[in-house]
Each structure stands twice: as structure tokens, then as C-alpha cells.
Amino acid sequence: MNNLAPSSEVLAGAPTKVVEIIDLEKRFGDRVILNRVSLDLYEKENLVVLGRSGSGKSVLIKCMVGLLKADGGSINVLGYQVPLLSVHELNELRLQVGFSFQGSALYDSMTIRQNLEFPLKRNLRIFDQEVLNEKVMQALKDVGLENTVDMNPDELSGGMKKRIGIARTLILKPKIMLYDEPTSGLDPVTASEINELILQVRDTYHTASIIITHDISCARQVSDRMVALIRGESKLQGTFDELRGRNDEDLKHFFNY
Ligand SMILES: Nc1ncnc2c1ncn2[C@@H]1O[C@H](COP(=O)(O)OP(=O)(O)OP(=O)(O)O)[C@@H](O)[C@H]1O
Ligand SMILES: [Mg+2]
Numbered sequence: 001m002n003n004l005a006p007s008s009e010v011l012a013g014a015p016t017k018v019v020e021i022i023d024l025e026k027r028f029g030d031r032v033i034l035n036r037v038s039l040d041l042y043e044k045e046n047l048v049v050l051g052r053s054g055s056g057k058s059v060l061i062k063c064m065v066g067l068l069k070a071d072g073g074s075i076n077v078l079g080y081q082v083p084l085l086s087v088h089e090l091n092e093l094r095l096q097v098g099f100s101f102q103g104s105a106l107y108d109s110m111t112i113r114q115n116l117e118f119p120l121k122r123n124l125r126i127f128d129q130e131v132l133n134e135k136v137m138q139a140l141k142d143v144g145l146e147n148t149v150d151m152n153p154d155e156l157s158g159g160m161k162k163r164i165g166i167a168r169t170l171i172l173k174p175k176i177m178l179y180d181e182p183t184s185g186l187d188p189v190t191a192s193e194i195n196e197l198i199l200q201v202r203d204t205y206h207t208a209s210i211i212i213t214h215d216i217s218c219a220r221q222v223s224d225r226m227v228a229l230i231r232g233e234s235k236l237q238g239t240f241d242e243l244r245g246r247n248d249e250d251l252k253h254f255f256n257y
Pocket of ligand 1: 028033051052053054055056057058059060102181214
């Protein structure tokens with residue numbers, strides 16, 4: 001992994017930057033979605049990007065893995081300049097960045113085992129059934145759902161599907177996890193369990209994660225740091241308590257001032 005941090009920071013023992021986004025711009029036609037977005041992600045931290053529905057959160061993380069092309073600015077992920085990557089380099093990067101989609105995006109016609117084996121076969125070219133089995137069972141254990149291995153997605157609750165979606169991403173042991181609305185559509189207790197899982201992933205695998213959400217309870221529970229996305233700009237970076245303490249007009253509906 002390339003080191004993005006200036007050498008002085010490294011000498012001081014500061015954590016390493018794994019993502020550096022500077023002045024990212026994204027338009028669709030003449031609609032400006034992201035105007036000037038800058039953020040840093042450091043190793044082993046959970047960064048929450050908080051924004052209202054339609055504020056461009058999903059667009060932001062899609063730009064980070066090259067699923068959408070940015071119109072301006074720079075996006076450095078694990079030392080790769082994303083907008084400049086060839087298809088081959090993008091694939092290399094995507095092996096190291098787990099993308100947990102807003103829906104759980106499981107294949108309904110496959111069992112849970114087949115859903116989890118799929119990325120191992122496709123991305124890592126693992127076909128040895130014993131190795132596949134061991135990795136599938138470990139991933140299911142990580143999310144507490146070993147008993148679902150032979151079930152179909154339509155037999156699972158929304159919360160279980162989210163966990164399996166996370167397991168399918170984790171199984172490739174990514175350095176960075178991107179969670180898009182991990183708690184959407186879940187009741188508060190189930191949402192809280194998903195938040196616990198996100199913390200557990202950080203602590204077990206030492207992954208750096210970006211968690212995109214408009215759920216303030218999720219932000220409080222999982223964030224080490226936060227950044228708010230407001231009218232296409234990244235604003236107000238800080239801890240949950242720091243952001244809450246700002247009494248900012250744009251954040252008041254999140255924090256219920
Ligand atoms: N492929 C696309 N083509 C055109 N417009 C798009 C495309 N993807 C997103 N948009 C627009 O960009 C804006 C931001 O969308 P985005 O999905 O990033 O919102 P979001 O913050 O993730 O919202 P939510 O919280 O509801 O998921 C929306 O107005 C959306 O219509
Ligand atoms: Mg979204």
C-alpha cells in the first residue's frame with residue numbers, strides 16, 4: 001500500500017491515510033451533485049458520511065471505486081489515483097475495497113453458500129471446495145449466521161440479509177469497507193445489531209471503513225469521525241459530539257436541536 005501521508009506525519013507516528021479525496025466534483029448533465037467534496041480516511045477508523053436523502057452519498061462512494069466517473073478533483077484510494085486507473089488496475093483496487101450496497105444485493109436464485117462462494121471464485125479464482133467451505137463458514141461466523149448456509153435469501157429477514165451482504169464483502173478480506181446505508185429499513189434493535197457488527201469488523205480485521213448514512217443513531221454508534229455532506233460540499237468534519245456541539249442550522253434535523 002502506498003503511503004499517502006506526508007512524511008512528517010509518519011515520523012510523528014500519526015495514522016496512515018488510506019483515502020484522500022480533494023475537491024471531488026460530480027455532475028449529471030447540468031445538475032451538480034458533488035461540488036467540492038474533500039475527506040480523508042485513516043487506517044483502522046470508521047468515518048461516517050452523514051447526509052440527507054439525495055445529497056450524493058451513494059454517488060460519492062461509487063466515484064471512489066470507479067463505478068462512476070468523477071468530473072473533477074482527485075480521489076486517492078490505497079495509493080491509486082482512481083480517475084486515472086485502467087480497467088485492470090480498477091479490478092486490482094476493487095479486490096481491496098469491499099463495497100456493501102444499499103440493498104443487500106444477494107442473488108435470490110442462489111443459496112447463501114453459493115452467494116458467498118461467488119466472489120471467491122470470480123475474484124480470487126478459488127475453486128478448492130475445502131477452502132471455499134472454510135472461508136464461507138468463517139464469514140458466516142463473523143456475522144453470526146452460520147445456520148443460514150443452506151438457506152435461500154428469501155428465507156431471511158431484512159437484517160439477516162444485510163449481515164449476509166456484509167459477510168459476502170468481508171470474505172475477500174478488504175482493507176477498506178464502504179457501507180452504503182447499512183441500517184436502512186431496519187427496526188432500531190436490528191439496526192443497532194448491524195452497528196455492533198460494523199464495530200466488530202473494525203476491531204477484528206482492522207479495516208478502515210466509510211459508513212454512509214442519514215441515520216443519526218448509526219452515526220453515534222459507529223463513528224470515530226464524521227463528515228457532513230451538505231449541498232454538494234463536505235462540511236463540518238469532527239467527532240459526533242463535536243458536530244452535535246456546533247448547533248449548525250444544516251444539521252439540526254439530524255440532531256433534533
Ligand atoms: N446514474 C445517475 N444518473 C443521473 N442522476 C443520478 C445518477 N445517480 C444518482 N443520481 C442523482 O444524484 C443525486 C444523488 O443521488 P445519491 O444516490 O448519491 O443520493 P443519496 O445521498 O445516496 O440518497 P439516499 O440517502 O436516498 O440513498 C440524486 O438526485 C440522484 O437522482
Ligand atoms: Mg444512497
